[in-house]
Every structure is written in C-alpha cells, then in structure tokens.
Amino acid sequence: xxxxHSNAHNTIHSRYGLALGFVAxxxxxxxxxxxxVTQINQGGPQAVIDDEQAVVVANLNLDAGKKAMYMSDFFAxxxxxxxxxxxxxxxxxxxxxxxxLSLELFNLAAKCxxxxxxxxxxxxxxxxxxxxxxxxxxxxxxxxxxxxxxNWSGNVPAAVELIRTTLSSLDEExxxxxxxxxxxxxxxNTKKQLALxxxxxxxxxxxxxxxxxxxxxxxxxxLYGSLTLIGEGAATPIxxxxxxxxxxxxxxxxxxxxxxxxxxxxxxxxxxxxxxxYRYVKFALSLMKKLPSRAHDGSTLFWSxxxxxxxxxxxxxxxxxxxxxxxxxxxxxxxxxASSSMYNNCCLWSGKELNAVVDSMKDTMKExxxxxxxxxxxxxxxxxxxALRLIxxxxxxxxxxxxxxxxxxxxxxxxxxxxxxxxxxxxxxxAKLSEALLFRELNEAEDAAEKYFSVDRLVGLxxxxxxxxx
Numbered sequence: 475x476x477x478x479h480s481n482a483h484n485t486i487h488s489r490y491g492l493a494l495g496f497v498a499x500x501x502x503x504x505x506x507x508x509x510x511v512t513q514i515n516q517g518g519p520q521a522v523i524d525d526e527q528a529v530v531v532a533n534l535n536l537d538a539g540k541k542a543m544y545m546s547d548f549f550a551x552x553x554x555x556x557x558x559x560x561x562x563x564x565x566x567x568x569x570x571x572x573x574x575l576s577l578e579l580f581n582l583a584a585k586c587x588x589x590x591x592x593x594x595x596x597x598x599x600x601x602x603x604x605x606x607x608x609x610x611x612x613x614x615x616x617x618x619x620x621x622x623x624x625n626w627s628g629n630v631p632a633a634v635e636l637i638r639t640t641l642s643s644l645d646e647e648x649x650x651x652x653x654x655x656x657x658x659x660x661x662x663n664t665k666k667q668l669a670l671x672x673x674x675x676x677x678x679x680x681x682x683x684x685x686x687x688x689x690x691x692x693x694x695x696x697l698y699g700s701l702t703l704i705g706e707g708a709a710t711p712i713x714x715x716x717x718x719x720x721x722x723x724x725x726x727x728x729x730x731x732x733x734x735x736x737x738x739x740x741x742x743x744x745x746x747x748x749x750x751x752y753r754y755v756k757f758a759l760s761l762m763k764k765l766p767s768r769a770h771d772g773s774t775l776f777w778s779x780x781x782x783x784x785x786x787x788x789x790x791x792x793x794x795x796x797x798x799x800x801x802x803x804x805x806x807x808x809x810x811x812a813s814s815s816m817y818n819n820c821c822l823w824s825g826k827e828l829n830a831v832v833d834s835m836k837d838t839m840k841e842x843x844x845x846x847x848x849x850x851x852x853x854x855x856x857x858x859x860x861a862l863r864l865i866x867x868x869x870x871x872x873x874x875x876x877x878x879x880x881x882x883x884x885x886x887x888x889x890x891x892x893x894x895x896x897x898x899x900x901x902x903x904x905a906k907l908s909e910a911l912l913f914r915e916l917n918e919a920e921d922a923a924e925k926y927f928s929v930d931r932l933v934g935l936x937x938x939x940x941x942x943x944x
Contacts, residue, residue: 508538508550511531511554514534515535515554519560528562528565529562532579533558535558535561536554539554539583548586552587555583555586562575562579577606581603581615581616585615587599588619589806603615610643614685617640621700622808622809626845627848627881627882627884628894630895637700641693648709648716652706652709660711660712660715671722677760680725681726682726682727683724687724688728695713695717695732695733695773698713705929714737728769732758732774734755735774735777736777738750738752739755739780742784752782759778772798772801772802775794776798792817793817795813795816799811799814808847811841812847814834814841815850815853818835828864836858838850846880848878848880848891849891849898851886853901856892856905860909903922903929907923910922
C-alpha cells in the first residue's frame with residue numbers, strides 16, 4: 475500500500491511538473507522551468523505515460539540543464555542532463571530515433587561531469603558518444619575532453635599525438651620539421667597579412683561557421699600549451715600563426731582571441747617585439763568582448779596576462795590571472811586551476827602577504843587534486859615549498875603528494891612527473907635556485923643554477939618565463 479501510494483504521489487508530481495513546464499516554456503520563465511523539471515524528476519522515468527512524453531521530458535531537462543549551466547550551477551545542470559538521458563533510455567533505439575537530442579544531452583552531461591571531477595561518469599559518457607556518433611564532427615567534444623584528461627594526467631605526448639592525428643583527419647597538417655627558417659616564414663607571412671588590416675577591420679570579420687575549422691582552431695590552441703609543456707616550444711609560433719590564418723580565411727572563432735593573445739605573447743616575450751606583441755594582446759581582449767566566447771574568455775585573459783605583467787604594473791596586472799580564473803569557473807572551463815596557479819606564483823614574487831599566498835596556494839593545490847590535474851600540481855609544489863620555508867614552516871605536508879591516482883587510475887609521483895617535461899624541470903630548478911639565493915646557500919645555488927640554465931628557458935610557462943631573461 476505504501477509503495478502504491480508513493481508511486482501515485484510521484485505520478486501526480488510529474489504530471490503537475492509537466493504542466494508547469496509547458497507554462498514555463500510558453501512564458502519563458504527560467505525559474506519556473508527549473509522548478510517544474512525538478513518536480514517532474516521526482517517521479518522519475520516510471521512516472522511518464524508513454525515514450526512520446528518521455529522525449530518531451532528529456533527536452534525539458536535539456537533546457538533546464540542549459541539554464542543551470544548559464545547560472546554556473548554545474549552540479550544541478552549535470553543532474554538535469556542525467557535525468558534527461560534516463561528518460562531517453564526508455565526507448566531502446568534512442569540514439570537512432572532521437573540522435574540530435576541524445577548527442578546534445580551526452581555532450582553537455584560530459585562537460586558538467588568534467589567540471590565536477592566526476593571522471594567515471596565522464597568516461598562512460600564520452601565512450602557512448604564515440605560509439606554512437608554518426609560522423610567524425612560529432613565526436614569532436616569527446617576527443618577534446620580526452621586530450622585534456624591526458625594532459626592533466628601527465629601523458630602529454632599521448633595528448634599531442636591525439637591532437638596531431640585529429641588535425642590530420644581535418645586536413646590540418648603542421649610542418650614535420652620545425653626549423654628557424656620555417657618559423658621565420660610563418661611569422662613573416664602572418665605579419666604581412668596583419669600589416670594590411672586595422673584593428674577595426676579585424677573586429678568586423680564574420681564569425682567562423684565551418685565545424686571542422688572551428689574544431690581545428692580549438693585543437694591548435696590546446697596544442698600550443700601541450701607542446702610548451704614537453705619542451706617543443708619552437709613550434710608554438712607556427713600554431714598561433716596558423717590559427718590567425720584560419721581566422722582571416724574562414725572568420726573569427728571563439729578561440730581566435732586566445733590565438734591572437736598567444737601570438738602577441740610570443741612576439742613580446744620571445745621576439746622582444748614588445749610594442750607589436752602588446753598591440754595584439756590588447757586586440758585579443760577587444761575581440762574577446764565582441765565574440766560570443768563566454769566559455770573561452772578565461773583562456774584569452776590567461777594568455778594575454780603573460781605579456782601584460784611585463785608591460786603594465788605587476789602588482790595590478792597579475793590580478794588579470796584572477797580574472798581569468800573567475801571567467802573559467804563561471805563558464806565551466808576546467809582550465810581555471812592553471813590561472814590560479816599563475817596568480818599564486820606571481821603573488822609570491824610581487825610582495826603579497828606570505829601567509830595569504832600560502833593559503834591561496836593550498837586552495838589551488840586542493841583544487842588541482844580534486845580535478846586530478848597533476849601537471850599543475852607538479853608545477854606548484856616546488857614554489858610552494860619555498861613559500862613555506864619563507865614563513866618558517868616545515869615542507870612535510872607539501873611532500874606528501876605521491877599516493878594519488880590520475881583520471882586513468884595511474885599512480886601519480888611528483889618526481890616522475892617533473893622529470894618527464896622541460897617546463898616542469900624548469901619550474902623545479904627555478905624554485906631551487908630562488909630558495910638557495912634567498913637563504914644564501916651558495917653551493918646549492920651554484921648547483922641549481924647549472925641545472926636551471928641547462929633547460930631551454932624558452933620552454934618555461936609564465937610566471938617562470940617572467941624571470942626567464944634575468
């Protein structure tokens with residue numbers, strides 16, 4: 475009797491919620507929509523009348539999830555998308571019969587699962603997408619998520635290989651040999667193209683619509699960071715030039731501002747062309763405001779700040795890293811932790827109050843472990859130990875980081891991770907050199923300096939790069 479009463483109660487809730495949902499859609503009332511769909515979901519799939527109603531409810535959950543994402547509530551959004559999938563599953567052939575709806579629900583659920591660090595759910599969702607997607611384009615976001623997981627887990631070469639293979643499938647090949655002549659050719663061609671265009675002209679370009687080119691640009695921007703990590707920074711100017719060329723040919727994409735910021739940073743920090751580089755960093759920020767690129771604003775702010783801390787007052791410009799972090803978090807971009815890492819390190823060297831810096835570093839490392847972003851964790855640990863020593867604390871808590879597993883279940887070791895990639899070695903030796911100089915340990919400083927300068931300084935990511943030309 476109790477069970478029957480419960481089922482009847484849930485059915486009433488679902489029907490009432492369904493009626494509210496129709497009203498919410500008609501009236502475009504977002505708050506009412508979230509309330510209505512929550513009511514419906516209390517009844518669950520067993521409360522719907524038939525398959526047709528199940529599809530209607532799945533669509534309502536999709537709409538509610540999108541509204542929750544817009545409000546940056548990714549846990550609620552994931553719940554809505556998950557419920558939407560559960561209603562769809564009432565139909566055995568839901569991927570075939572309701573393909574577009576299924577693809578969108580699974581892609582958005584995967585995005586939320588990634589943001590919420592629900593990696594088991596994420597892998598299940600991406601596996602389903604890869605298995606059921608009808609064309610290569612529909613696999614794009616699942617591939618992109620896999621690239622990020624590989625990067626964070628410390629398997630950057632595998633991420634680079636996946637990007638290169640995918641780009642090849644999109645007919646986007648990078649030069650097999652990266653020589654100074656090849657780099658100069660790409661830079662010169664890009665400079666000539668841009669020299670003919672004012673900022674206003676560039677801002678008036680149409681928006682890129684070709685799906686394959688959009689995804690190619692997204693992967694190229696990711697490849698820029700991945701190659702820097704593994705010490706192949708020589709190819710980075712070719713990548714940013716290629717994205718700019720694609721943008722000039724096919725229109726500006728949401729990732730174009732990041733590419734212009736990367737290009738400007740390269741000109742300024744590597745080519746010593748500060749005026750020209752700063753121009754394109756400022757243009758990237760203007761383009762970011764013009765394009766509907768909310769999900770990628772954090773990346774543009776992140777890359778542009780690398781140059782801004784050289785040219786603008788450091789104490790104020792480093793706050794742009796914090797702005798990047800906030801923009802990432804607001805849009806559900808999991809690269810937020812990289813922005814907070816940069817912010818913390820710059821705060822240490824710009825004279826911020828040490829105890830506050832240490833607390834902020836602890837929060838960022840906790841977030842890195844939560845998301846299993848062990849590359850950022852490895853980058854942070856050496857400088858965190860320096861900060862702890864500066865305030866007279868033991869580094870024991872900082873060294874207990876080896877009993878962790880990445881998103882693929884592999885054991886994480888800070889030492890092994892640091893030894894894999896030039897940027898991580900660069901960060902580690904820079905921290906050791908700084909510590910030895912601060913505490914006047916001259917023998918240790920000499921040893922650290924020799925190791926530090928044995929690593930190609932151009933591979934370092936700011937704020938390491940910030941001190942790369944001392």
